[in-house]
Amino acid sequence: MLDQTGEKRQHVDEDGWWTVHRGDIPIVGTAIHDGHGLRADLRSLVALSDDQRLREEDPYTAYIIQDLANRIIVHRSRFEVDLNxxxxxxxxxxxxxxxxxxxxxxxxxxxxxxxxxVLHDEYYRMLRSMLLSIERRHGGFIVLDVHSYNHRRDGPDATPSDPAGAPEINIGTHSMDRSRWADVLETLLNALRRFEFRGRRFDVRENVAFQGRGEQTRFIHEHFPQTGCAIAIEFKKFFMDEWTGEPDFEVLEALRALTASTVPGLVKALDARQ
Known part of the structure; x- marks a missing residue:
């Protein structure tokens, strides 16, 4: 596995829960399934190999959001507790x-x-506190809830999922008051669809492979119904080999730049609502 600079990881953080970076903007990125760590008292009880766990985790999502001033990166595996x-x-x-x-x-x-x-409880206490602080500072905020998904489930040499039902970037909006946040959502979709890579644009669609039914977006919209817009972003694992874990850093760098490029437009959209 690689860290956010592309260097080989020497160990997995077994003790840390998450890392929070705080800056002075109203946009927050989260990578809550990036982690691979397990508590020591669970390791001998897990029936899965590290590779099996990694295949269902979201490696490199922390890399994709690393240019956002506000970001939360969870270090524990979803197989210990799934925060979503x-x-x-x-x-x-x-x-x-x-x-x-x-x-x-x-x-x-x-x-x-x-x-x-306990980790689930403490995460949502921390998240609510952080978002309350950003709300006080800026009046509102947008959370980009970044995940990834497999598209070669039948094996490394099998035919991948039909692209008709597996966009490269899937935007999930199930728990969102879409009419209230339509301008923000359209700003994000337009920014994602304009970005060019290798002479083409990414396939970006809403609520196709996933609908954004996770706990984090639901929690945010429940607790911040007037001021918080949480958008689930699922990147298909075309940036890596989901069976070996090997990344394609040219694609990852593009997704990193793409994510960072959405921030100015999103900030402007929020400012226009004040």
Missing amino acids: RARDGAVYVDPSQAWGLSVWRDALPRGLHERSL
């Missing part, structure tokens, strides 16, 4: 919650289950 699930489903206990994978060798002891949920 509601609390009662945030720890995978059944294969139906985890792409058919049996995560644990045996039933997870209740005490360890509850310990994992």
